Amino acid sequence: MDNYFELYQLPVSFHPDAAKVKARFYELSRQYHPDRFTQAGNTQMLEALTMAALNNKAYKTLSNADATMAYVLKMHDVLKDEEKYNLPPAFLMEMMDINEAVTEYEELPTNTTLREQLESTLAEQFADWKAAADKLTTTYNNDTPNQAELLQIKDMYFRKKYLLRIQERINKFASRNDADSTIGT
Known part of the structure; x- marks a missing residue:
């Protein structure tokens, strides 16, 4: 490498x-x-x-902050290419409500109120993620890498990837709905 x-x-x-x-x-x-x-x-x-x-x-x-995070984790052999990572059940349970709301939005993409709620909820999730990730990554010291810290950062990396997939689902239907609404104008 x-x-x-x-x-x-x-x-x-x-x-x-x-x-x-x-x-x-x-x-x-x-x-x-x-x-x-x-x-x-x-x-x-x-x-x-x-x-x-x-x-x-x-x-x-x-x-790129996300690419840097992945790169440093790979340098320490904590992250593998194409790794299948199991997120903690508590995080997945927390995401269940968001995923259900996204599914509802996919079925009713004209519901702008739901879309705004989803975007707000996701923005809060990203803000919480950033605060937690920054706390871990700013204290990182390469001279004395701590395996437990690196594993926590790895977990944060995969949490963000999960949040980004939810965001992509919302954006996909939002852009489709926005395109449909301009067709008749």
Whole structure:
């Protein structure tokens, strides 16, 4: 696994400094831009293309909070690709009412009151998630990684993925309803 933090000369963190990430991205983009290697040999050109691709992946990851969270968890071998994770039953029970309301909304997508209630409830869930996740991730210390903390952060990662799937369901029917309402105008 490539170490994006080493590439960007940053400490491992769930919250890398955005200005430093951006500055290092542009610095490496200039350094490894393929146009600078048009007269170089195949080996140098291939190295530049490889580094440019790595730089793009690093920037895409480190400039996105969710991708950074997943990346750090993978660095510590806590998160696997395509992992099937079992969320705690208490969380799933809490989500049951929201899921039932979303199903009701899918059956009656013109019910704007229900849509607004769902969006408000989901916004509260995301705010609660952010507060809990920030509390865990800001105290993280890569010098002494704590397995229990990393597992809690992993749980938070999968909770957010679950909330995002609910949001996608709402948005899917909201956009379909919005498109249907403009057809007759």
